[in-house]
Amino acid sequence: xxxxxxxxxxxxxxxxxxxxxxxxxxxxxxxxxxxxxxxxxxxxxxxxxxxxxxxxxxxxxxxxxxxxxxxxxxxxxxxxxxxxxxxxxxxxxxxxxxxxxxxxxxxxxxxxxxxxxxxxxxxxx
Numbered sequence: 001x002x003x004x005x006x007x008x009x010x011x012x013x014x015x016x017x018x019x020x021x022x023x024x025x026x027x028x029x030x031x032x033x034x035x036x037x038x039x040x041x042x043x044x045x046x047x048x049x050x051x052x053x054x055x056x057x058x059x060x061x062x063x064x065x066x067x068x069x070x071x072x073x074x075x076x077x078x079x080x081x082x083x084x085x086x087x088x089x090x091x092x093x094x095x096x097x098x099x100x101x102x103x104x105x106x107x108x109x110x111x112x113x114x115x116x117x118x119x120x121x122x123x124x125x
Contacts, residue, residue, distance in 0.1 A: 005038035006100060006111045012118050015084070019120075026087045028118045032066070034098070035078040043072045044079065045108070046099040054089030072103070090120040 011031045018027040036042055047066050052058040064070060071079045085094060095115035101108050 005036065006042065006098075007033075007035040007037060008098065008111060008113050009033045009035075010094075010113065010116045012094075012116055014118075014120050016120075021090075024088045026090050026092075026118075026120060028085050028087070029082055030085065030094070030116070030118075031080065031082045033078050033080045034071075034073060036073040036075060038102075039075050040102050040104040041072055041074045043070055043101045043103055044098055045070055045101050047096060048099075049085075049094055049096040049113075051085055051087070052093045053087055054091040066098075085118060087118060092118045094118060 009032070013029050013031075015027040015029055019025055034044060044065060046064055047062070049061040050058055051061065067081045067083060069081075073079045085092075093115050094113075096113040098111045098113065099108060100111060
């Protein structure tokens, strides 16, 4: 199976109601869609995120599955979830990798998640 058969799209959104500029707390939600365009079922086993602040500092997050699940995604199906990230700057970038298992061959493979921007609306950087 080509790793390109797994399509990941991310849509971030600034959460003004949970953020506080005075406390340097900028909260973002991000909706993720993982589409399986392969002929085999895959299971999302683990995640890795690199979250970079506007000043260049970053943190890494690793864990099993996503939002407490290790979803099985059948051929032609997609799995959607929403999560959150908190920055100390109004602009940042997230990128990552999902580790998946092809359930038909038991092959473990990785799919890169392209960098996406987290930005408070009307911020120029």
